[in-house]
Amino acid sequence: MSILLNRGSRVLVQGMTGSEGTFHTQQMIDFGTKVVAGVSPGKGGTEHLGLPVYDTVAEAVSATGADVAAVFVPPPFAADAIMEGSAAGVRLVVCITEMIPVNDMVRAKAMIQRRGTLLVGPNCPGLMSPGERAKVGIIPNQNGKEGSVGIVSRSGTLTYEIMQALGRSGFGQSTAVGIGGDPILGLSFSDVLELFAADGATELVVMAGEIGGADEERAAELIGRGYPKPVVGFISGRTAPPGKRMGHAGAIISGNTGSAKSKVEALERARVEVADTIEQIVEVVARQLRPPSGS
Amino acid sequence: MKLLEHQAKAQFRQVGIDCPMGRVAHTPEQAAHVARELGRVVIKAQVPIGGRGKAGGVKLAGSEEEARRAAEQILGMDIKGYTVPAVLCEEALEIARELYLGVALDRDRRSLVVMLSFAGGMEIEEVAETAPEKIAKLWPDPFAGPQPYEIRRLALDALSAVGGDEAMPKSRLLVQLVPLVQSLYALCQRLDATLCEINPLVITATQRLIAGDGKIEIDQNAEFRHHDLVKELGDDQGAADSGEDRLEVEAKRRGLTYVHLGGDVGVIGNGAGLVMNTLDLVKQHGGEPANFLDIGGGAKAEVVRNALEMVLLDPQVKGIFVNIFGGITRGDEVANGVIEARDQLGIRVPLVVRMTGTREEEGRKILEEAGIVPAISAPEAAQKIVELVARSGERG
Structure with a gap:
């Protein structure tokens, strides 16, 4: 699935x-x-x-x-x-x-x-369900690997990086979705999280957000109310200064909203483990999906 | 792009929104001349940034002489990095009340929002922070626009949020606000603006609604529909030192997505998320990124050369970290671009290239043969470049 x-x-x-x-x-x-x-x-x-x-x-x-x-x-x-x-x-x-x-x-x-x-989308890499041999968009074919991790991300290349790093450690994807870097988007993090919650093939979700807007905070609220699967968080743009549009039209810290700090804190309040690097995402996923024997 | 106050007001007048009488002055003499015509005037710095009043960029002048002196003080003044090239001299209004009216993009609602508040004059972010209940909001149907009944509701909500207001009878306020809000909304749509704001919207002693200030921001993605306007307004703003970062202006000219950050480690990558993450990695390893530079999806050799050249225009850059994930970007093309650029530009600062994806092995081989040591992981590359830059700092 x-x-x-x-x-x-x-x-x-x-x-x-x-x-x-x-x-x-x-x-x-x-x-x-x-x-x-x-x-x-x-x-x-x-x-x-x-x-x-x-x-x-x-x-x-x-x-x-x-x-x-x-x-x-x-x-x-x-x-x-x-x-x-x-x-x-x-x-x-x-x-x-x-x-x-x-x-x-x-x-x-x-x-x-x-x-x-x-x-x-728009301004997104699309999505890929490797086990179903189905892809719409521009995610590189060689990054697709069948597995049980659901990925949802605002960035294109960062999605590929995460897929590749997880893939090299043996973790494939149920579906990887790049929701896009624009301020006006179709599906939000919360929408995609709800779909993953109901998907039998997905055991864990990696959610890669970035500065700008409040979609990550909303997703954190959803998770905080009780989410059936582990979620690993990641936020890029932690060092971005306010008021500067960091490439993506949606990646801008304006006023008091959109900072990486607020997003990381919201996720941590929802008891989501937030990784600092892509390598750390892999570590957390490995720990969650392959619990040490005897536990 | 952000319009200056007088440019925004010219747009307001075109759609029938009342503004104070006034003219732009580039010299104290011109300001005095306007004061002779209009009597008591307000002299306002024309810079594309808020907080002018607090910075001393807005002064009241009761006579020609006062206008001359005020203009003298304000022209050439530095306001948050912007040198004031011109002042707007306007008739001073008899103010009974200041409102806030704005049409802005609401990301969370994925729609435009109309905001009205009786707590005008202050920065709306400040009101939103301290007294959000004082801002009434309306999210119009994007195909129909705001309807009169919705605008009346908005006005009544704003009124009751402050327990009523005596500056203007309710009926008169409603009658004037309906066409005003519709005009502002239509202007926002016509200009492809992400913000059209009147703050303050003044209720005068004679019970008229007049735009005391004006702010318009046109969506960068829609500038192709407004070529003439963007050119005209840009020429007007470019006539003087706009205060924009010179490196960012140059990057725009080169068609590059570049943000100047002020550190000494130049950063180039493909994809906004990846570049943001690269900046984070540099910082995590104790370095200070000099810039954000996204070369986008299909990064060709020519684009890489252009990007390296751009980063090196910043004299503070002591080393460059190139981080490319080759989805549709080909590793061999990136490698060739880097080498070509290094040779053509005579790059002497350390260069660390991290590359994966399509034809990554070919790319790495090409780099190695040319004497550049490539890195496989991004954290490893970040550590390397930060060390190299620190070492060059010790030497220099």
């Missing part, structure tokens, strides 16, 4: 014919993902990577039964692409695009909420 994505998921790619779209669609196919269609307005009726291309998401859905949409379109058109996917009735939209105007995302978020569509 896994969350959000499994071997039955049928994926369409919006912006598949672009260079990023082409490269990553091929990677997804190589990983084993069932990619069934591409959508590029104006290119309907053609083929790309051996797959049919449609002008609209609605056409692609009705012709192929796709239930997941991956968005690889440029920032000015990305929020519209998310809404188009939602309107066409897909269950899950995964938006990789970064630099989307924030007011565009406010509208897209409102619409998908009304329709009950799930959104991962």
